[in-house]
Amino acid sequence: MASELKQRARRFPKEPGVYLMKDGRGEVIYIGKAKDLRARVLNYFTGADERAQVKFLLQKVERIEPIVTRSEEQAFILERDLISKHKPRYNIRLKDDKAYLSIKIDLNQPWPRLELVRKISSDGARYFGPYTFSYEMRNLLEVIKRAVPLRTCSDTVFYNRTRPCLEYQIKRCAGPCCLPVDREVYLEWVKQAISILEGKSEALSKKLEAQMESASGRLQFEEAAVLRDRIQALRNAKTNQEMISSDLEDRDYFSHSREGKLASVSVLRTRFGRIADTANFAFNDVVVSDQELLSSVIGQFYDEARGFPREIIVPYVLSDSELLETVLSRRAGFAVSLVVPERGVKHRLLKLAEVNARQNFSMNFEEEANAALAVKELALKLKLKQIPRKIECIDVSNLQGSDIVGAVISFYDGKPEKESYKRYNISFSGKPDDFAAIHEVVSRRLQAGLQDGDLPDLLVIDGGAGQLAKALQVRDALKINIEIIALAKGRAERSGETSRKAAASKPERVFVEESSVPIALASEDIATLFIQRVRDEAHRFVLSFHRQKRSKRALRSVLDTISGIGPDRRARLLRAFGSVDAMKDAPLEDLAKAGRMSKLLAEKVKKRLN
Ligand code: SF4
Numbered sequence: 001m002a003s004e005l006k007q008r009a010r011r012f013p014k015e016p017g018v019y020l021m022k023d024g025r026g027e028v029i030y031i032g033k034a035k036d037l038r039a040r041v042l043n044y045f046t047g048a049d050e051r052a053q054v055k056f057l058l059q060k061v062e063r064i065e066p067i068v069t070r071s072e073e074q075a076f077i078l079e080r081d082l083i084s085k086h087k088p089r090y091n092i093r094l095k096d097d098k099a100y101l102s103i104k105i106d107l108n109q110p111w112p113r114l115e116l117v118r119k120i121s122s123d124g125a126r127y128f129g130p131y132t133f134s135y136e137m138r139n140l141l142e143v144i145k146r147a148v149p150l151r152t153c154s155d156t157v158f159y160n161r162t163r164p165c166l167e168y169q170i171k172r173c174a175g176p177c178c179l180p181v182d183r184e185v186y187l188e189w190v191k192q193a194i195s196i197l198e199g200k201s202e203a204l205s206k207k208l209e210a211q212m213e214s215a216s217g218r219l220q221f222e223e224a225a226v227l228r229d230r231i232q233a234l235r236n237a238k239t240n241q242e243m244i245s246s247d248l249e250d251r252d253y254f255s256h257s258r259e260g261k262l263a264s265v266s267v268l269r270t271r272f273g274r275i276a277d278t279a280n281f282a283f284n285d286v287v288v289s290d291q292e293l294l295s296s297v298i299g300q301f302y303d304e305a306r307g308f309p310r311e312i313i314v315p316y317v318l319s320d321s322e323l324l325e326t327v328l329s330r331r332a333g334f335a336v337s338l339v340v341p342e343r344g345v346k347h348r349l350l351k352l353a354e355v356n357a358r359q360n361f362s363m364n365f366e367e368e369a370n371a372a373l374a375v376k377e378l379a380l381k382l383k384l385k386q387i388p389r390k391i392e393c394i395d396v397s398n399l400q401g402s403d404i405v406g407a408v409i410s411f412y413d414g415k416p417e418k419e420s421y422k423r424y425n426i427s428f429s430g431k432p433d434d435f436a437a438i439h440e441v442v443s444r445r446l447q448a449g450l451q452d453g454d455l456p457d458l459l460v461i462d463g464g465a466g467q468l469a470k471a472l473q474v475r476d477a478l479k480i481n482i483e484i485i486a487l488a489k490g491r492a493e494r495s496g497e498t499s500r501k502a503a504a505s506k507p508e509r510v511f512v513e514e515s516s517v518p519i520a521l522a523s524e525d526i527a528t529l530f531i532q533r534v535r536d537e538a539h540r541f542v543l544s545f546h547r548q549k550r551s552k553r554a555l556r557s558v559l560d561t562i563s564g565i566g567p568d569r570r571a572r573l574l575r576a577f578g579s580v581d582a583m584k585d586a587p588l589e590d591l592a593k594a595g596r597m598s599k600l601l602a603e604k605v606k607k608r609l610n
Helices: 002-010 037-046 052-060 072-086 134-147 155-160 183-197 201-217 221-240 290-301 321-332 344-381 434-452 465-478 500-505 526-560 567-577 580-585 588-594 599-609
Strands: 017-022 028-034 063-068 101-105 114-117 126-131 251-259 262-271 274-283 311-313 337-339 390-397 405-412 422-425 458-462 483-488 509-511
Touching: 002 037, 002 063, 017 037, 017 072, 028 037, 028 052, 028 072, 037 052, 037 063, 072 290, 072 321, 101 134, 101 183, 114 134, 126 134, 134 183, 134 201, 134 221, 183 201, 201 221, 251 290, 251 344, 262 290, 262 344, 274 290, 274 344, 290 321, 311 344, 321 337, 344 526, 390 434, 390 526, 405 434, 405 526, 422 434, 422 526, 434 458, 434 465, 458 465, 458 526, 465 483, 483 526, 526 567, 526 580, 526 599, 567 580, 567 588, 580 599, 588 599
Parallel strands: 251 311, 311 337, 390 458, 458 483
Antiparallel strands: 017 028, 017 063, 101 114, 101 126, 251 262, 262 274, 390 405, 405 422, 483 509
């Protein structure tokens, strides 16, 4: 396929444009832009692009389609539009979180409150915002909460309380839900909140100061103290946010953190010398370079609602810096430049964005990163030829020698891929045993994999040397080049001993092809924990399949003894309920409906089951 695609790419125009990569089903899986379409696409096939992710992407691509544009700038815009239309799996795509928050005050309510909403409606209420910077909005709300004792509860809570809540105890609310609060006074507070939202907190401070003095003059010291605290809250709001830069230019700082296909990008936005906002994005199928990742995020981040800064600070020079500057400046209506700082405040803030990106990465991908590390460790310990991405594990179950079944579970990049799990009913011609069952499941799985071009990188067999030998026999007969290992339970676990000491003295053993001596795995090692998880998942899955089968068989034999239940009706009931218990618990009407039978017969069935 790669050579056909390469041939086709040779005929691409040497013009700027966009290329669409499609998979076997015709789905667009990646969209890229290029100054020279032919050179860019050929790059994927000449080995000039050595990124491991490129190889991965090419395995999935079956067709590449070019679209020529008049300029590189037009290609940039078209790429962005096509990405948002097709939503390709391997493109960097910012989720549309552009429904900014607004603050709503409904003055038609008897006891108005401040509400956060994402939609402004024409419902007669007053709206403030939308706020592009969430910091700004959060600060405002905090100031209002401290300066004005309005209720914060929802209407449901408000009309159902029997006592004021904690807000009342900490003097943040006057408690109109249950206490006799003067409505005139409350509405005056609402007006004060509106003054703050309108940016008139200075005037409000003065008004409150006058009220405080008047209260002191009347020897109303408690009232004066409350007013003093509110004035203080308003003043604090102004000094609360530290100035981080004396020059007041608007800047956005972009940084990222990445491991393989997992990445996170953070944006730190400064306005008037203060941190105004941050935004974090996480991506888990990144097949482009770090530079392309940042370019894509920057290219999609800005719009009129979000606003444009004069400077965008990045950790290194991006290959399409100039293009980004041209496009963003045109849209902003003023010059926007990309800057790489080497020292000073900008450098320090860029580092801060980097810390945010790292933190965001671990919040999003801790589990994935650990799984990737565990797989890597496992490959090292077992001296595998490659770090396996797709690992499958086979287990069989023949509890009490009946209904022998097998199952294959699958992990991709260290995570279970449940949609790929498979179940097998085993059919023996000879005497059933574990080895023969493994032989059959491996054989059926690998033959199907050969046909569909979907084979695992590593196959794990639950068992010892004998089971491994059977699996290898199948693999070699089919001439398939995949690695197979067998994992045998630690003797401590088999004998029911579960203490750490017992586990350490009788560890799990892995049988590999090249050695007759199994490799013992350290009990608390990350690789051991991972491979145990894979094996346990296979075990869980095959057992649940086995139980289901037995239960269905039990149900079938009960149904066979009831007159009026023929093969069709029996099949319908088995399909609908699957087990004696499920059928026992089902309402009579459901039973009658599923079996298309009279209530009388349904009652008879129920009686027999009980
Ligand atoms: S004290 Fe009453 S009115 Fe105030 S927030 Fe609590 S529940 Fe709402």
